[in-house]
Amino acid sequence: MPATSQPNRRRRSRTYRLLVATASIATVGALAAALPSTASAGEKGKSGKDSRYQDVQLLSFNDLHGNLEPPTGSSGRVTHLHEDGTTTTVDAGGVEYLATHLRQAREGNKYSITAAGGDMVGASPLISGLFHDEPTIEALNKLDLDVTSVGNHEFDEGARELARLQNGGCHPTEGCYTGEGFAGADFPYLAANVLDEKTGKPVLKPYWVWKKKDVKIGFIGVTLEGTPNIVSADGVKGLTFKDEVETINKYAKELQKRGVKSIVALIHEGGFPASSAYNYDCDSPGAGDGVSGPIVDIARNITPQVDALVTGHTHNAYACTIPDPAGNPRTVTSAASFGRLYTDTTLTYDRRTGDIARTAVKSANHVVTRDVAKAPDMTELISKWNTLAAPIGNRAIGYISADIPSTGTESPLGDLIADAQFAYGKELDPETDLALMNPGGIRAPLTYAASGAEGDGVVTYAEGFTVQPFANTVNLQDFTGAQLVQVLKEQVTGVNEAAPKILQISSGLTYTLDLTKTGADRVVTDSIRLDGAPIDLTATYRVATNSFLAGGGDGFTTLGEGGNDLVGADDLTALEQYLLANSSPTSPIAPPAADRITIVR
Incomplete structure (x- = not known):
């Protein structure tokens, strides 16, 4: 059965302040908030009770592909668009810096979730790929990732290996790489549209519910239906990949029946923005169709019960709105790839309805710059695995x-x-x-x-x-x-x-x-x-x-x-x-x- 979970038990006592990255200027996809003036989101009312509206921070990224060390060349840069139309490139990425940025961004946000849009592993550099991506799972645990969808690359080594990454255990042929063994992921992988051919059931959980006090937000995870076309036949043997829209709509109804009315879809499929700049405002007047590609039709057909879409796969950066079937704008985001960006989305939760007040949703991509202090625990992790890989690498x-x-x-x-x-x-x-x-x-x-x-x-x-x-x-x-x-x-x-x-x-x-x-x-x-x-x-x-x-x-x-x-x-x-x-x-x-x-x- 899909699980309803409390936030990750390793961290929920933290108090963080919001960091606005100096390289991030535009708040993209923002709509005017129309909240009651009696209490702003998250404040206490006169009675001392929680106010009607609660801001929930959603931090997200996608397509990490085991890039623990800073990626090199063009893979390690993002394009910044200036107000005068000129652009510059910024060196970005590296899990030591990503950890610092995420931890700083969480400060001051008691209601904070970290989610990902798939392809966390697979096609990885040697430090992770040589060890069947165990180092990346360890790093994601330390990043306090709450939940992720599967991507196509999660199936590079087949469903059994994916299950091992989720549940832990030494590699079936190579054994344990360290004396510590391998505990697996602390976060759930979601695979709502990936079915076992024999049972007809998802190979992993289809959804997961984050809960803090009286706030509940459900997450449905899918990968692109066309995964068998881009993964080796052995990797998807015995699996069926279903339509993304039909699957998300099905589980959105199930979550609604369970009383979960705030829903985010994690979709490993994406689009192509009109600009390569991470901070391009694709909702600005005159921008036209700010994003194109497969995600557009998917977004336009997913039930309005879903409040936001975190996407991936195309390795592009965007934070746009695309109308849902009811014609209402809905936030759709992607944070490029390789840990170069993260997205900070504010979901305003309405305690009275249990739903997200969509008019208050705002989202922006932020650069994982390399001018911040490295996270010591990530430096230690990289050093450990590099020591093991060095004789070969x-x-x-x-x-x-x-x-x-x-x-x-x-x-x-x-x-x-x-x-x-x-x-x-x-x-x-x-x-x-x-x-x-x-x-x-x-x-x-x-x-x-x-x-x-x-x-x-x-x-x-x-x-x-x-x-x-x-x-x-x-x-x-x-x-x-x-x-x-x-x-x-x-x-x-x-x-x-x-x-x-x-x-x-x-x-x-x-x-x-x-x-x-x-x-x-x-x-x-x-x-x-x-x-x-x-x-x-x-x-x-x-x-x-x-x-x-x-x-x-x-x-x-x-x-x-x-x-x-x-x-x-x-x-x-x-x-x-x-x-x-x-x-x-x-x-x-x-x-x-x-x-x-x-x-x-």
């Missing part, structure tokens, strides 16, 4: 002459990884013709500047792990030329039509992508060449991919239909071998030109 696996970016329709790092998998494929089978790499499998850039004890340009195993943390194998399969053309068209059709997923390609394969066209026509078939020759639709080509793509992941169903399979080592091994074979301290690898795909805009 500090090993040099290659050398680069400059930053190798991972962003763009075709990225330099995407080309490098595709070349590495092509070279590895040729070792497995000299008949290998090309390699394809999914952009979502590239989690970070390679940065030239030194960090820790390494020198400039040195690529360590830890950095390589951060780039490719999934432990996918490199697989070889046979495809006809016609199938290969179909694969390229699947980049921009089907589930990828609205948001194309452009595969990174190995040297020798070239084609034109015409973004002025629509659908499959965006891939110019006559332009596809391999080593300068047109693709022969009837010939057989030997293609290297990672196991995620070989299973049809990311909507590339044709890649799941290959023949003559051969499974190799993991993709990080392929990258390491390629870097060691093609770089040295005196002859580092330069960033590839990223000119294999001709893009027409």
